[in-house]
Amino acid sequence: MRNSKLLKTIVTIVTCAAIAVPHPAMAASRTTQIVDGVKVSQDIKNVRLGAASKLRGAIVDHNGRPVAGAPVVVGQQGKIVAQLDTAADGRYEVADVAPGIYQVASYAGVQTVRLHAADAPAGSVEGVVQVIDSEGISRGQSNGRFSLLKRIATNPLTWAVVIAAAIAIPLALDDNDDAS
Known part of the structure; x- marks a missing residue:
C-alpha cells in the first residue's frame, strides 16, 4: 500500500x-509564433530570384484579394535592405538582391526567406506571398x-x-x- x-x-x-x-x-x-502581436514564421522558405535578381512578393487578405499600399520591409542581419509599399495589385519587387537569407516584414507578419539564384532547390517558390489574418488585425490594433x-x-x-x-x-x- x-x-x-x-x-x-x-x-x-x-x-x-x-x-x-x-x-x-x-x-x-x-x-508560427506571436511576438508582441506580430505573427513570426519560424520556418524558412526557399525562394527563387526572378530576372535581374528581383525579389517578388505580394500581400493578400484571407480571401486572396490584394492589399494595396501595405508597407513591406526587407531586411538582412538587422539592416534594412528595402522599404516600400505594395502596388494596387498588392505586389512588390525589390531589384538587385543577392542570394542569401532575408526577413520580409509586413502587416501579415515576418517571414524568413532564403533567396536562390539559378541553383534553387526543388520546392522553391517564385516569390513571397503573405496573408493578413482573417480578422485583418495588424500590429497595434485591438x-x-x-x-x-x-x-x-x-x-x-x-x-x-x-x-x-x-x-x-x-x-x-x-x-x-x-x-x-
Missing part, C-alpha cells in the same frame, strides 16, 4: 512536469474586448496548468485506496 501511494505520487509528478513543460513537443509542430481572455485561453501554459490540476487534485484527495 505504501508502494502504491509512492508510485501514484511519482506518476503524478512526472505527468505534471511533462504537461507543464510541453515545449519540445510543441516546438516540432508550431510553424481585436475586441475579449482579446485578453482569448490570449489566456489559447496559451498552452494555461491548458498545462488546468490538465495538471485535473490530474493532481483527484490523486491528492484519493486516500481511501491506501486504507484497504
Whole structure:
C-alpha cells in the first residue's frame, strides 16, 4: 500500500512536469509564433530570384484579394535592405538582391526567406506571398474586448496548468485506496 501511494505520487509528478513543460513537443509542430502581436514564421522558405535578381512578393487578405499600399520591409542581419509599399495589385519587387537569407516584414507578419539564384532547390517558390489574418488585425490594433481572455485561453501554459490540476487534485484527495 505504501508502494502504491509512492508510485501514484511519482506518476503524478512526472505527468505534471511533462504537461507543464510541453515545449519540445510543441516546438516540432508550431510553424508560427506571436511576438508582441506580430505573427513570426519560424520556418524558412526557399525562394527563387526572378530576372535581374528581383525579389517578388505580394500581400493578400484571407480571401486572396490584394492589399494595396501595405508597407513591406526587407531586411538582412538587422539592416534594412528595402522599404516600400505594395502596388494596387498588392505586389512588390525589390531589384538587385543577392542570394542569401532575408526577413520580409509586413502587416501579415515576418517571414524568413532564403533567396536562390539559378541553383534553387526543388520546392522553391517564385516569390513571397503573405496573408493578413482573417480578422485583418495588424500590429497595434485591438481585436475586441475579449482579446485578453482569448490570449489566456489559447496559451498552452494555461491548458498545462488546468490538465495538471485535473490530474493532481483527484490523486491528492484519493486516500481511501491506501486504507484497504
